[in-house]
Amino acid sequence: xxxxxxxxxxxxxxxxxxxxxxxxxxxxxxxxxxxxxxxxxxxxxxxxxxxxxxxxxxxxxxxxxxxxxxxxxxxxxxxxxxxxxxxxxxxxxxxxxxxxxxxxxxxxxxxxxxxxxxxxxxxxxxxxxxxxxxxxxxxxxxxxxxxxxxxxxxxxxxxxxxxxxxxxxxxxxxxxxxxxxxxxxxxxxxxxxxxxxxxxxxxxxxxxxxxxxxxxxxxxxxxxxxxxxxxxxxxxxxxxxxxxxxxxxxxxxxxxxxxxxxxxxxxxxxxxxxxxxxxxxxxxxxxxxxxxxxxxxxxxxxxxxxxxxxxxxxxxxxxxxxxxxxxxxxxxxxxxxxxxxxxxxxxxxxxxxxxxxxxxxxxxxxxxxxxxxxxxxxxxxxxxxxxxxxxxxxxxxxxxxxxxxxxxxxxxxxxxxxxxxxxxxxxxxxxxxxxxxxxxxxxxxxxxxxxxxxxxxxxxxxxxxxxxxxxxxxxxxxxxxxxxxxxxxxxxxxxxxxxxxxxxxxxxxxxxxxxxxxxxxxxxxxxxxxxxxxxxxxxxxxxxxxxxxxxxx
Amino acid sequence: xxxxxxxxxxxxxxxxxxxxxxxxxxxxxxxxxxxxxxxxxxxxxxxxxxxxxxxxxxxxxxxxxxxxxxxxxxxxxxxxxxxxxxxxxxxxxxxxxxxxxxxxxxxxxxxxxxxxxxxxxxxxxxxxxxxxxxxxxxxxxxxxxxxxxxxxxxxxxxxxxxxxxxxxxxxxxxxxxxxxxxxxxxxxxxxxxxxxxxxxxxxxxxxxxxxxxxxxxxxxxxxxxxxxxxxxxxxxxxxxxx
Numbered sequence: 001x002x003x004x005x006x007x008x009x010x011x012x013x014x015x016x017x018x019x020x021x022x023x024x025x026x027x028x029x030x031x032x033x034x035x036x037x038x039x040x041x042x043x044x045x046x047x048x049x050x051x052x053x054x055x056x057x058x059x060x061x062x063x064x065x066x067x068x069x070x071x072x073x074x075x076x077x078x079x080x081x082x083x084x085x086x087x088x089x090x091x092x093x094x095x096x097x098x099x100x101x102x103x104x105x106x107x108x109x110x111x112x113x114x115x116x117x118x119x120x121x122x123x124x125x126x127x128x129x130x131x132x133x134x135x136x137x138x139x140x141x142x143x144x145x146x147x148x149x150x151x152x153x154x155x156x157x158x159x160x161x162x163x164x165x166x167x168x169x170x171x172x173x174x175x176x177x178x179x180x181x182x183x184x185x186x187x188x189x190x191x192x193x194x195x196x197x198x199x200x201x202x203x204x205x206x207x208x209x210x211x212x213x214x215x216x217x218x219x220x221x222x223x224x225x226x227x228x229x230x231x232x233x234x235x236x237x238x239x240x241x242x243x244x245x246x247x248x249x250x251x252x253x254x255x256x257x258x259x260x261x262x263x264x265x266x267x268x269x270x271x272x273x274x275x276x277x278x279x280x281x282x283x284x285x286x287x288x289x290x291x292x293x294x295x296x297x298x299x300x301x302x303x304x305x306x307x308x309x310x311x312x313x314x315x316x317x318x319x320x321x322x323x324x325x326x327x328x329x330x331x332x333x334x335x336x337x338x339x340x341x342x343x344x345x346x347x348x349x350x351x352x353x354x355x356x357x358x359x360x361x362x363x364x365x366x367x368x369x370x371x372x373x374x375x376x377x378x379x380x381x382x383x384x385x386x387x388x389x390x391x392x393x394x395x396x397x398x399x400x401x402x403x404x405x406x407x408x409x410x411x412x413x414x415x416x417x418x419x420x421x422x423x424x425x426x427x428x429x430x431x432x433x434x435x436x437x438x439x440x441x442x443x444x445x446x447x448x449x450x451x452x453x454x455x456x457x458x459x460x461x462x463x464x465x466x467x468x469x470x471x472x473x474x475x476x477x478x479x480x481x482x483x484x485x486x487x488x489x490x491x492x493x494x495x496x497x498x499x500x501x502x503x504x505x506x507x508x509x510x511x512x513x514x515x516x517x518x519x520x521x522x523x524x525x526x527x528x529x530x531x532x533x534x535x536x537x538x539x540x541x542x543x544x545x546x547x548x549x550x551x552x553x
Numbered sequence: 554x555x556x557x558x559x560x561x562x563x564x565x566x567x568x569x570x571x572x573x574x575x576x577x578x579x580x581x582x583x584x585x586x587x588x589x590x591x592x593x594x595x596x597x598x599x600x601x602x603x604x605x606x607x608x609x610x611x612x613x614x615x616x617x618x619x620x621x622x623x624x625x626x627x628x629x630x631x632x633x634x635x636x637x638x639x640x641x642x643x644x645x646x647x648x649x650x651x652x653x654x655x656x657x658x659x660x661x662x663x664x665x666x667x668x669x670x671x672x673x674x675x676x677x678x679x680x681x682x683x684x685x686x687x688x689x690x691x692x693x694x695x696x697x698x699x700x701x702x703x704x705x706x707x708x709x710x711x712x713x714x715x716x717x718x719x720x721x722x723x724x725x726x727x728x729x730x731x732x733x734x735x736x737x738x739x740x741x742x743x744x745x746x747x748x749x750x751x752x753x754x755x756x757x758x759x760x761x762x763x764x765x766x767x768x769x770x771x772x773x774x775x776x777x778x779x780x781x782x783x784x785x786x787x788x789x790x791x792x793x794x795x
Contacts, residue, residue: 051781053744062744062751173752174741176788181757182739183650216616216738307650310616327647401579401610402603416678416721424682425718431689435696443696 022046023111025099031119034094035231035246037063037170041086042102042113050085055100063170063229064088090170091120129234129243135163138198139228139249142207146254148215149261151274151305152368153338155185156223156254158209161198164232169208170246171229179221179256181214181307185333212333214305215258223254261366267375269313273365275304275337281361281378288385294348296381300363301341306331311344312363319356319385321349350385357382458551461486465544470536476526483519483543490550509553515546572604579611587611600794602632609641618648619736619758619790626761626792630728633670649759653777669720674728677721684714731764733772733789740789742782746771753782762789 028039044050049070054062065087072081091097099116138161148154160167187210196205215221227250234243261270277300284295300309306329316322323346331340350356358381366373415421435442464482468475488495491506498506500520507513522539525531575590591608609624622645628638646652669677687710695704738758743750746768756762762774762784771783 051779053781056745171751173748174755176737176741176785177739178737180738181650184755326644329647401576401607414675414725416674416725421678421682425685428682428685428687428689432692435689435692439696 023104023113025101025113025116027116027118030116031121032091033121033123034091035123035244037088037090037231038118039086040089040099040116041084043082043084044104044111045080045082048083050083050104052085052102052104054087054089055102057097057099059092059095060097060099061090061092061171061229062087063090088170091118094120094122096120123244132163132234132243132245135245137162137167137230137232137247137249138203139226139251141223141226141251141254143213143223143254143256147257147259149274149366149368150215150218150258151261151272151308151366152215153275153305154213154215154256156182156211156213157207158211158226158251159205159207160228160230160249161196161203161205162230162232163203164234165193165204165206166233166235168231168233169228170231171227172209173227174211175224175226177213177223179213179223179258180216182211183307183333185210185212185335187335189335210335212338214308215256216308218258218260221256221258223256225253226251263373265373266366267362267364267373269362269375270364270366270373271310271312273300273304273309273363274368275302275306275365276367276369277302277304277363277365277376279363279376279378283381283383286381286383288350288383289387294350294383296346296348296358298344298346298361298363299341300344303337303339304365304368306338306340306342309342312361314346314361315359316348317356317358319351319354320358321351323347323349348383350383353385353387355382355384457486457489458547461547462544465540465547468540470533470540475536476523479540479543480520480523483523483546486547487516487550507550512546512549512553515542515549519543519546575604576607579607582614584611584615588615600631602628602635602638605631606638606641613641613645618645619734621645622649622759622761623734623736623790623792626732626734627794630792630794633724633727634667645759650757651760651776653760669724670727674721674724677717677724681714681717681721684710684717688714729793732792733762733764733774733786734792735760735762735788736790737788740784742774742776742780742784743771744782746773746783748785750783754780756784761792 022043022045024043026041026043028041030038032038040054042050042052042054050068053066065085067086069084069086070082071084072079074080097118097120099118101113101115103110103112105111140159140161142157142159144155144157158172160169187208190210191206191208193204193206196203198205213223228248230247230249232245232247233241234245236242261274279298279300282297282299284297285292286294288294298312300306311325311327314322325344325346328343328345329340331338331342360380361378362375363378364373364375461482465479468478468482472478484495484498487493487498487506493506500517503516503520504513507516519539519542522542526536526539571590571594575587575594578584578587578590588608588611591604591611594604595608605624605628609621609628612618612624613621622642625638625642625645629635629642632638646655688707691703691707691710694700695707735756735758740756741748741752742754742756744753756776760776762772762776764772765775765781766773767786770786772786772789773781773783775781
């Protein structure tokens with residue numbers, strides 16, 4: 001047994017500690033040289049996924065990350081799942097740095113990691129090699145045009161002018177832009193180096209990112225400076241690294257003048273499409289029965305300002321109820337432009353029966369390469385409507401609006417969540433506990449208690465009588481004792497004062513007096529003369545009847 | 554007393570005229586005037602889903618997606634179960650660049666949501682108090698009448714009370730949840746509460762973000778239930794009614 005207990009304890013101990021949770025902070029090297037990258041990792045075991053930012057430390061720069069990894073392992077039956085989040089960091093100057101502990105909440109629990117002390121030594125490689133003194137690196141945002149039309153896509157190339165091709169961009173800050181839409185393009189040839197010149201001096205040139213910008217505001221708009229943190233690697237003739245030189249480079253603000261597309265040739269149907277497009281217009285059916293809606297699908301396909309493209313303006317006449325179009329996009333932002341398609345799907349609900357015509361739908365776009373407007377026209381559509389009932393909500397606009405001066409004004413003041421609400425919520429529970437703990441005082445009076453005691457006395461005597469055995473030699477004396485105890489308890493008397501002569505004073509009713517006297521006489525008789533088992537049973541039954549008679553009086 | 558009712562009557566007439574006027578501007582596509590009128594009504598202390606919805610329509614027609622979504626979201630807060638508002642929001646979200654995950658309630662959850670938003674959280678709160686007060690009353694009557702049926706009813710009151718309280722709580726959270734809508738065409742999400750920190754990712758106009766914490770200039774946000782970061786508060790507008 002002892003052996004089994006030890007094994008069980010061992011198993012429980014093992015299984016308990018296999019799920020212990022540990023949150024640690026660690027670095028891949030310490031001490032480290034100034035301006036040298038190192039990895040700061042936070043690791044948590046058996047507590048789900050981590051999501052955190054490193055603490056802010058003066059002189060420490062986060063240059064990469066977060067890099068997230070999750071893995072699990074099992075050693076000697078002990079399984080561990082680990083979540084790790086790491087960052088590339090760098091210390092700019094020599095000294096001793098303390099990375100404070102951080103606390104994370106995960107699955108309702110809080111975990112605090114250890115602090116780290118990092119020794120940062122002077123970087124000997126930092127000595128600028130001969131020939132590299134005064135070298136600079138420049139970043140420029142180069143647009144493909146500066147005078148642009150509203151809605152016209154403009155390419156913004158992020159280009160570095162550098163004295164060496166061995167460099168890496170550690171950090172890049174793209175400005176927030178409030179002049180329109182901007183998205184990064186897929187750039188397969190990013191970072192290709194070519195020879196060029198900058199401010200009259202020879203430099204390597206590398207375009208490492210391209211953004212597409214679509215202005216949606218007229219007048220002067222600015223694209224603020226891009227901030228870039230670059231690390232260059234200097235090698236000697238034997239391809240050994242002799243220096244790492246960090247540079248901060250900011251581009252200049254790029255200023256644009258956005259002009260409106262004002263032209264005599266501008267078609268009336270023109271909305272805001274700029275680029276080169278083709279389109280298709282399709283109806284899913286030309287016959288409508290019993291108010292079945294008809295779907296008109298317009299697909300605009302091509303290269304241009306697809307993200308901001310508005311649906312064409314359509315003259316629907318008065319015969320149809322038109323609902324707002326469902327718009328879906330399917331385009332990709334490539335190096336040479338935004339290409340793909342945009343679909344506008346209209347639900348057309350006929351209002352009445354008959355044959356109707358939808359006039360040709362017009363779509364215009366401005367081709368910025370050719371400086372020319374184009375207008376595309378669809379065919380006209382004939383629609384036959386049967387069984388339409390006029391139960392539509394008609395409005396002047398395609399979008400329904402609330403047109404009622406009776407408003408539902410919702411008050412922002414709150415009773416819920418106020419102190420009064422919580423007090424009122426607590427009161428019933430306090431009352432419940434009060435009633436429960438003081439129930440005896442509130443509901444049970446002394447009269448109740450007497451009644452309860454009497455009831456208990458009756459239950460007790462009946463149980464004792466049922467337990468009596470007529471074959472027992474002490475049957476008669478036990479029965480006498482039980483009856484006397486019951487009468488004493490019932491009438492609050494001393495048991496010694498209960499005897500045959502006294503029964504008349506105890507019971508008021510004559511029947512009870514006679515019955516009780518008779519029972520006690522028979523008990524006496526059975527004590528001294530042999531009695532059959534049947535007679536003893538009869539005596540027991542008579543005693544029970546007497547008790548019931550007493551209870552009923 | 555007469556003069557108070559006269560003032561109230563004059564106020565309601567003036568108010569009805571201003572809302573009618575704003576609606577007329579919207580119908581006739583005089584969008585700037587309609588926007589100015591609705592903004593004036595809201596500044597006057599009216600929080601109505603109809604006004605926010607119509608203002609959203611006006612902004613949408615002006616192609617100001619961020620402001621349109623902001624006002625539809627406000628309308629949605631005041632009337633969460635309104636299909637018209639929900640449809641407008643769904644349509645506009647198709648126009649936004651960022652496409653966060655959307656939780657769609659189905660089956661029993663949808664039914665619970667429908668019941669939850671059928672009345673205001675204040676009413677649910679009052680119901681919960683009434684049910685909670687039935688508990689001591691039941692206990693009292695149980696001891697008084699010694700009825701087992703009344704005793705078992707205690708658990709029914711408790712269950713109803715908790716249900717009403719949870720409806721009130723959820724509804725209140727929906728109404729007061731701190732969320733913002735991006736108004737700028739493009740914004741950066743920073744790793745720390747300063748613009749010198751590294752940029753984690755970029756988001757665009759019309760996207761809804763949950764606010765976790767804030768300081769004078771920056772807000773810590775949660776995007777798409779999992780991505781955290783900091784943004785400049787000048788680029789967003791609050792959905793809350795403050």
